[in-house]
Amino acid sequence: MRGFLASSVGVSCAAALALPLALPTPAQAGPSAVTSESAVPGSTQSLPLVPLTGERALGSTASGQGLTRQDVRPFSLLGVIWDDPNRELHGRVQVRARAARTGHWSGWQNVETHNHEHAADPDTAEGASRRVHGSTAPLWVGDSDGVEVRVDAQQAAGGERARVPGRSPLPRGLHLELVDPGADPPRAGAQTGGTHWWARARGVRAGMPVHTPAGDVTAGAPAQAQRSAAGAPGATAGSPERAAESAASAANVDLAPLGATEIPALSHRETERAFLAARRSGQRVKPYTGAKPYIGARPRIITRRGWGANERLRERGFVYTKKVKAAFVHHTASGNNYRCSQVPSVIRSIYRYHVVSSGWRDIGYNFLVDKCGNIYEGRAGGVAKPVMGAHTRGFNTNSMGIAVLGSFSDTKPSGAALKAIARLTAWKLGLYGANPRGRTYLKSGGGNLYRKGKNVRLNVISGHRDGFATECPGRLLYGKLGSARKAAARYQGR
Template sequence: MSKIMPMRGFLTSSIGVTCAAMLAFPLPLPTVTAVAATAETTAAGGTRSLPLVPLSQERGLGAPPGLGLYRASGERFSLLGVVWDDPGTELHGRVQVRTRSAAERTWSGWQDVETQGAGHGPDPGTAERTARRVRGATAPLWVGASDGVDVRVRAESAATARSRTAAGPRGPLPSGLRVELVDPGGDGTPPPGAPADPPRTGQDTDAQRTASAANSDLTGFGALEIPELDRQATGQELARLQGPVQGQPYIGPRPRIVTRRGWGADESLREPGFGYTRNVKAVFLHHTGSGNQYTCAQAPSVIRGIYRYHVTSMGWRDIGYNFLVDKCGTVYEGRAGGVAKAVLGAHTLGFNGDSTGIAVIGTYETTKPPGAVVTALARLTAWKLGLYGGDPSGRTYLTSGGGNLYPQGKNVRLNVISGHRDGFATECPGALLYAGLGRARSRAARYQGR
């Protein structure tokens, strides 16, 4: 059960995640390419939306019929993705892009964009899912400061479709395909000593004030970060939030968390109010699928780009994840509503209720996550689960809201710390990040004193 309401000072939570995996299909027809544009921009960033249409061949380049190519010029963006009309439709095919560096004016090589986007998002039947503006989408791809793009999308071949074991026919490419070029705002370089690089947008708005106030039970109003605590101080804080507990509570020391204000969230983008679920019984871990070509100083810019992509391009009420972790192990607040509360996310389709979602920024199918990432995941889950009495090394039951692994209403037994693929048939959070979950579970349990 979930609901949307103004911020309240009680503990509650949920999950929201975005994941995807690379596909390596042959390149048959049809192909689509961007040819026209609409734009939404502000001083703090913006989104350029380019509709995709079929082309028989690329003029002047000697490309074979069916290939499509678009070259934008003078567009400023750092993150991109492809969206389409129906969020319930999957894109069975291959999306490739190349971009031009804004600094060097040189073109990158072709890159694959992860297309397995159906496994994340609001649960079926929820108000957020049934909103008329919600769209299907690929994972976002971080490309750095760019001013030109080529994009091509091809349906999978009939032979590839027949070789799949999943039931059901494979249709053509989804309708309404668009490439989204996202400018996150800012330059990705924080000033010395600052935890993030928020663009300066003038006076606080009501949305900014309420987002900050959601964490007033943990830190001062307008804080750029929530400081870490040792285990004793965390236990004292738990008693203050929930009342006296018997004996030493099983809770890990609170990690340092960069707030939404700290990473520069434009609070005017999201829907007003906050959504909560009843409990936090489980954590789902994800990767963003956005690639690893970012510096840790750029992580706030990457998050702002993902946030804008989730809200402006995909039509969600806010960023999907409850928390994000960069490759240096820094933890960031995700969806607004309070980091200690049970905020309803949009990360694991069918299991957003009674859970929380954590996404590691990057792609970890063939790249091993740094040790700092595993440490950060262990510390964050030990603290967050401890607020709700969860054992990181245990198992629990969640009721499916509907997905491709479990039908709606099925009671499913899962690890308290699970990967996205445990609740939905996807490659997220990547093979090598998933392989490290056992280590994260055992370390989180030790942080809790178990």
């Protein structure tokens, strides 16, 4: 049923980081074949749930399913998936995990049922893929080697479980997914035999083409040649696009070196100067007509290579929309029990859960933020580009998704995380002329709040719940978005 499962690890070439040149038109890249993951660390265990004691005779119509305590291979993150992505799980999912180091079992923890609110838009190639499954939110439990799970159907009126003859009150095909993120990648700059470790893991040798968001570059080529090769699609020597790229490159705003683990921060003046230089050189940057752009300083961003993304997991190619008009803020609902040093492992786990277990083409969010205020590149395609995500069902077009790692229904977000949201939106929205304190219109792709095709007026910085009926991003994070809008506008110089 699920040939998508296997284990793997990650490596990536850094995404092209150009300021937008001629913005690409929407395009859907075809999927690549899923490769065997046996040669690299990281894995996913998929365990079918069974009716609980007392209901076994009901088989798949049982209103309670789960697994009793059992030993499993090491894992750090878990979630529950089911066959039909359009079917909702109405009920309660609870889990316990045994810590690998101490052997102690945790108490019962609730898993957010999620119910397809984080997903690709209906009628898109990603949303209609036959690989997509329904899924709960992922839950980070840390290094564990034992697990127990119970899933109970929602109580019907009168306090009795709903049972419809011949039909299960729970979705069919419930599986518990246990994700091992694998070991952290080697330190930045580690090389073996003259080729970066990420290239060796992909089977890349010097002189072979390496796919990047901007095109193909050559492994082992000089860094400057690689940067020149990774210009805008369709750019040719002597063209305005190439001249603009050169100007931006000189100001260190277009690309990180191939294989870089982070994109360094720029000051407000450096960001603005590079932006204006690129525009004077022929970049078609809209909607600016005056001399002064409202754009925040570029923050430091940890690249996909920095957190160890395995680029062989996701589909090849990238999907872009026309612009970025709005940012949706999310929480991952994966719990707050993580250290900032563990975040690369947390993100690798979420990435694997989104792709291998849920069947998405890549991690759903465009960016992720941890409680220490670090910003991470999410979905591949270029941090400055309008990459289409799978974060807000119905409103993924012309928007970006920022997920704060954690759960914020009852826990306050850190000041560092809120500052990171403001700095990131001030920069990214500024590239596309959006005012963080303003409002904009997005056309609904279909969801549970707005019918497909309806033009909806939203805050430029919105919470997930503004576009879809959900608790996300948690009431305590949602309540801070007004402050984030003001801070982002201030960072833009408004």
